[in-house]
Amino acid sequence: MLRAACLVALLVLLAASARLAQVDLGRLIEGLPKLGHWLATAWPPKLDEVPIFLWRTAETVAMAAVGTAIATLLAVPMALLASRNLTPWPRLYLPARWLLNGLRGIDSFVFALLFVAAVGLGPFAGVLGIALHTWGSAGKFMADTIESAPLGPMQAVETTGAGRLIAARYALVPEVLPAILSSTLYLFEFNVRASTVLGVVGAGGIGQELKNSMDLLDFARLATIIAIVLLVVTAIDQVAAWLRRRLV
Numbered sequence: 013m014l015r016a017a018c019l020v021a022l023l024v025l026l027a028a029s030a031r032l033a034q035v036d037l038g039r040l041i042e043g044l045p046k047l048g049h050w051l052a053t054a055w056p057p058k059l060d061e062v063p064i065f066l067w068r069t070a071e072t073v074a075m076a077a078v079g080t081a082i083a084t085l086l087a088v089p090m091a092l093l094a095s096r097n098l099t100p101w102p103r104l105y106l107p108a109r110w111l112l113n114g115l116r117g118i119d120s121f122v123f124a125l126l127f128v129a130a131v132g133l134g135p136f137a138g139v140l141g142i143a144l145h146t147w148g149s150a151g152k153f154m155a156d157t158i159e160s161a162p163l164g165p166m167q168a169v170e171t172t173g174a175g176r177l178i179a180a181r182y183a184l185v186p187e188v189l190p191a192i193l194s195s196t197l198y199l200f201e202f203n204v205r206a207s208t209v210l211g212v213v214g215a216g217g218i219g220q221e222l223k224n225s226m227d228l229l230d231f232a233r234l235a236t237i238i239a240i241v242l243l244v245v246t247a248i249d250q251v252a253a254w255l256r257r258r259l260v
Contacts, residue, residue: 050231057236065221065240072217073244075135075210076203079120079142084196086147091154098158098184112155115148120206124215135216142203142210153195157188197252204248208241 093099093108124141131137161184211219218241225234 050229053231055235056232057239058230058232059236061233062236062240065218065237068211068216068218068221069240069244071135072207072211072219073204073248075138075142075215075217076200076207079139079207080146080150080196080200080203082139082143083146083150083199086143087151087154090147090151091158094151094155095158109152109155112148112151115144116152117148118145120145120203121210121213124210125213128214133214133216138207138210138215138217141215142207146199146203150196150199154188154192157191157195158184161187194256197256201245201249201252205245208245 090108090112093101093104094112096102096105099105099108120138120141122141123144124138127137127140131140207217207219208222209219211217211221212223214220218237221237222234225231225237
């Protein structure tokens, strides 16, 4: 009976969500021929601007790399405050958690939009947007990893007279470091993909060229950009996956 009630509630929720989202299969069917026409005009792709696209893609990867690095550095001390079993100031545990949840709850796209207004157009706004959002995600993951780590080795080191920070350095850090490095690589992969659209709000990178191509309905140019982005993202994913396997 309970399962049937849950199933009915789920179906009602999906039906209401589809209505709110204005799902209309008729509009999709009508739009498919238009989509087919756009795909036809995308061939052959334009190759005369490939050097520009490669530079913009490198800009996108650089935004993700710098933003992820800044976020990781900021996340380490915040993760210590947000770890119930390690925080030196227990009263700051909940505020630290709330801050991390707030940062990761706001997308890097929104942060980039705000920073474009603050610091102007260009990739720097994208770096700041990525850094703030990733700070929340990285900090929460690190804090959760620290909280779930066994503290027995650390407590054993403390019994020798070592301070809490020294004990954490030699007993806890080696335990959690592989998981933290693996999650940082994953966040970098994610940020590379996310950075491709930040140019839509003027935050630089290949997204700016994507927006220009869409505005001009230049689908041959758009196809070239998408192909380059897919190749670069796939290569980064493969390298990062290989590195993660070595960390486990």
